[in-house]
Amino acid sequence: MNSRIMTHTTTSPDETFELAAEYARRLKRGDVLALEGELGAGKTRFVQGLAAGLGVPENVYVRSPSFALLNEYKGGRLTLFHFDFYRLVKQSELMDLGIEEYMDGDGITVIEWADRFPTALPARTKHIRFHIVDDNTREIQVVL
Amino acid sequence: MRILGIESSCDETAAAIVSEGRVLSSLVATQHDVHARFGGVVPELASRRHMENIVPLILTALEEADLTLDDLDGIAVTYAPGLLGSLLVGLSAAKAIAYARNLPIIGVNHLEGHLHAAELEYGAIPSPYVGLVVSGGHTSLYLVHGFGNLKLLGATRDDAAGEAFDKVAKLLELGYPGGPAIDRASLTGNPKAFRFTKPRFSSDDSLDFSFSGIKTACLLIHRGAVAKGDVSEQFTADLAASFQEAVASILVDRTLDAVRRHGARACVLAGGVAANRRLRELLKQRADDAGVPCFIPPMALCTDNAAMIAYVGARHLEAGRRSDYTLNAVANQEIGI
Numbered sequence: 001m002n003s004r005i006m007t008h009t010t011t012s013p014d015e016t017f018e019l020a021a022e023y024a025r026r027l028k029r030g031d032v033l034a035l036e037g038e039l040g041a042g043k044t045r046f047v048q049g050l051a052a053g054l055g056v057p058e059n060v061y062v063r064s065p066s067f068a069l070l071n072e073y074k075g076g077r078l079t080l081f082h083f084d085f086y087r088l089v090k091q092s093e094l095m096d097l098g099i100e101e102y103m104d105g106d107g108i109t110v111i112e113w114a115d116r117f118p119t120a121l122p123a124r125t126k127h128i129r130f131h132i133v134d135d136n137t138r139e140i141q142v143v144l
Numbered sequence: 145m146r147i148l149g150i151e152s153s154c155d156e157t158a159a160a161i162v163s164e165g166r167v168l169s170s171l172v173a174t175q176h177d178v179h180a181r182f183g184g185v186v187p188e189l190a191s192r193r194h195m196e197n198i199v200p201l202i203l204t205a206l207e208e209a210d211l212t213l214d215d216l217d218g219i220a221v222t223y224a225p226g227l228l229g230s231l232l233v234g235l236s237a238a239k240a241i242a243y244a245r246n247l248p249i250i251g252v253n254h255l256e257g258h259l260h261a262a263e264l265e266y267g268a269i270p271s272p273y274v275g276l277v278v279s280g281g282h283t284s285l286y287l288v289h290g291f292g293n294l295k296l297l298g299a300t301r302d303d304a305a306g307e308a309f310d311k312v313a314k315l316l317e318l319g320y321p322g323g324p325a326i327d328r329a330s331l332t333g334n335p336k337a338f339r340f341t342k343p344r345f346s347s348d349d350s351l352d353f354s355f356s357g358i359k360t361a362c363l364l365i366h367r368g369a370v371a372k373g374d375v376s377e378q379f380t381a382d383l384a385a386s387f388q389e390a391v392a393s394i395l396v397d398r399t400l401d402a403v404r405r406h407g408a409r410a411c412v413l414a415g416g417v418a419a420n421r422r423l424r425e426l427l428k429q430r431a432d433d434a435g436v437p438c439f440i441p442p443m444a445l446c447t448d449n450a451a452m453i454a455y456v457g458a459r460h461l462e463a464g465r466r467s468d469y470t471l472n473a474v475a476n477q478e479i480g481i
Contacts, residue, residue, distance in 0.1 A: 013357075039311060040360030044302050061478075064303045064356070066311075067154070067281035069227060072476055096191050096229055135364055 004144045011137050016042040017049035019140060024053025029078055032103050034114030034121055037130025042138045043112045046128070050110060051080055065112070069097060079107035085116040094120050145217045145462065146209075148202065148241070149454025152234035153226025153254045154281060157197035158450035159205040161216075162458060167264055168209035170444065170451040173197040191229035198237050205450075213245055220457020223251035223467075224474035231473035239469055250457045251467045253479050257452035258414040259288055261445040264455050269439055270409035274402045278395060278423075279415035279447075280306035283353050285398060286480050287406050291459050296480035297402050298351030305391055306417045308355035312362050312387050316380050323420050326384045330422070333378070333385030338365060340390045351398055355391060362387050392423040396430050403436050410437045418446040 010016045027033075027050075035043040048062045054076035056062065065071045065084040073080040081102045088094070094117060103109045103122060114121060131139040146168070151158040160170035173193075206212060221238035223231060235251075242249040259275040274297070275286045283300035303311070306323060313322030318329050340361050343354035365383060369375045399411055411431055417423060424440055431438035445452065460466070 038363075039315065040356070040363045044356060048302075059481075061299055061301060063300055064307060066307050067279075067304060068225075070475065097227070098229065132364075 006142045006144060008140045008142065009133070009137060010042070010140060013042060013045045016045045016138060016140065017052070020046040020049025021053035023142065024050045027054070027078070027108050029106055029108070030104070030124075031108045032122055032125045033108070033110040034125050034127045035110065035112050035130065036115040036127065038132060041130035041132050042140070043130055046130070046140070047080075047082055047110055047112070050108075051076065054078055054080055054108070056080060070102075081105075081107050081109045083109065083111040085111060085113040088116065091117045091120055145458050146211065146215055147218050147220050147454045147458040147461070148205070148216050148238075149252075149450035149452070149457060150198070150202070150219065150221045150234045150238050151254070151257070151448060151450040151453045152194045152198065152230050153222045153224075154230060154448065156448045157194045157201055157234075158448060158453075159198070159201040160450035160454050161205050161209040161211060162264070162451055162454035165264060165267070165455065165458075167451045168211070169205045169207075170449055171201050171205050171208070172444075172447070172449055173201055191227070191233055194230055194233035198233055202237065202241075213241065216245065216247055218248045218250065218457065218461045218466075220250050220252050220454050220460075221471075222254045222257065222453050223471055224253050224477035226254060226473070226475065228473045228475050231475075235471065235473055239471070243469065248461055248466045249468075249471065250460045250465060251471045252453045252456045252460070253477060254448075254453075255282065255284065255286075255479050256294075257456050258282075259286055259294065259412070260291070260456050260459075261414055261449070261452035262412045262439045262441045264445055264451060265441045266439050269412060270437065272406065272408050273410040273412055273439075274399055274406065274408045275412040275414060276395065276399050277415045278305045278413070278417040280304055280310065280417075282415060283355070283395075283417075285351055285353075285402055287402065287408065288412075292463070294480040296478060297406075298353065298398060299478075300353040300355065301345075302354050302356035303359060305353070305355055305395060306415070308359045308391060309388075309417065309420075311359055312384075315363060315366055316384060318380070318384065321416075323417055326388050327421050329381050330385035330388045331381075333381030333383070335385040335389035337382035338386035340386070342390075342394065351402055353394060353398060355394075358387065358390055388420070388422050392420065392426045395423060396426045399427065400430055400434055400436075403431075403434065408436070410439060413438070413440045414446055416447045419443055 310322035
């Protein structure tokens with residue numbers, strides 16, 4: 001598969017948010033986004049931007065699903081399913097979560113710590129990689 | 145009214161029997177021992193464990209209360225928020241018993257359970273009171289006017305406080321669960337060694353929380369120390385103590401701010417992070433200074449349990465509310481908005 005990598009540099013969490021809000025405009029039903037990068041790299045902030053870009057109302061809290069494993073945000077152009085693999089150990093747990101039904105469903109699926117189970121992701125997955133450059137600067141690579 | 149409560153919204157399976165505000169039995173099948181072996185991660189997704197646990201737990205809860213299913217007057221079950229697969233295990237068990245015994249069933253929101261858990265220990269709490277629910281999955285502040293009458297004042301915008309504790313503990317290699325681990329490490333640390341910028345929101349009067357920035361700051365400080373080869377036991381203790389102090393003071397500041405702004409007559413702490421020594425100490429001290437009574441229930445009522453579900457369910461049933469067999473699990477449900 002031909003893929004093109006776009007690298008963006010953001011210098012604040014707000015810029016990461018704006019980048020994601022802009023990116024959300026090109027997303028379509030059934031898209032799967034895999035977010036990869038260390039703690040504090042801006043993954044959750046990116047998802048907040050995606051939700052805003054999809055038009056999820058501002059009063060909906062978009063927060064880390066590390067504990068809940070899955071959050072759903074409705075009210076935008078498409079429903080956003082927000083997964084987090086941080087706490088998971090075995091790939092079979094994803095089956096218990098019913099993740100395939102979400103990925104093949106009518107919304108957009110975004111997964112934090114997706115690189116824990118790369119083989120669970122469909123071939124069409126769009127990978128987004130986060131790197132911490134310094135205190136406020138993040139390098140965000142989007143595979144188109 | 146003797147009510148069986150069932151809770152399976154996240155990692156813990158729980159069953160309890162409550163009668164007239166008194167806990168006759170309360171059991172929790174916890175997976176902490178298993179978690180610890182895996183360094184803070186859930187080894188097996190809860191739904192399968194819930195299925196294995198639920199029937200033995202209900203039977204043991206009845207046995208400990210010296211009752212049988214014939215003695216029950218109703219079933220209360222957590223239906224939101226949580227993982228659908230996990231919630232459904234509890235709901236199915238509750239519906240099956242209710243149907244077989246022709247008992248009323250009532251669905252209870254997990255957070256509403258937490259907010260009223262203190263009443264099982266202390267009886268009626270002067271209202272309105274400010275309730276802080278703080279755990280691995282939640283950090284929310286409510287104004288409780290009375291039963292079924294509450295308002296969400298603020299909540300975390302990113303990480304829950306308990307999640308931040310777990311992630312920083314993992315970063316500092318302190319083990320799991322993060323709350324007690326950070327607490328232990330911080331005993332020999334200087335809480336003023338590192339300073340963190342307190343989160344600010346666009347609207348100044350927000351009672352929301354944010355812990356992601358402090359978590360990231362810890363990561364960067366730690367990374368800097370690793371690069372310089374400065375990671376000592378003292379460094380870890382200092383960072384743990386400073387982090388804990390920052391989180392506890394944000395939680396306490398917001399809680400007392402809410403008390404002041406809404407003229408609340410008491411404050412209540414609930415959720416697993418209530419186990420944190422510094423948070424309890426600081427809240428008690430600051431509430432004392434403000435002349436506001438502070439209620440912190442024993443840990444068994446702070447962490448996930450079914451007694452709080454049975455108690456809240458009983459109050460609903462007494463008020464004439466009940467669910468029917470179409471009661472379904474809801475993954476995300478805020479209360480008081």
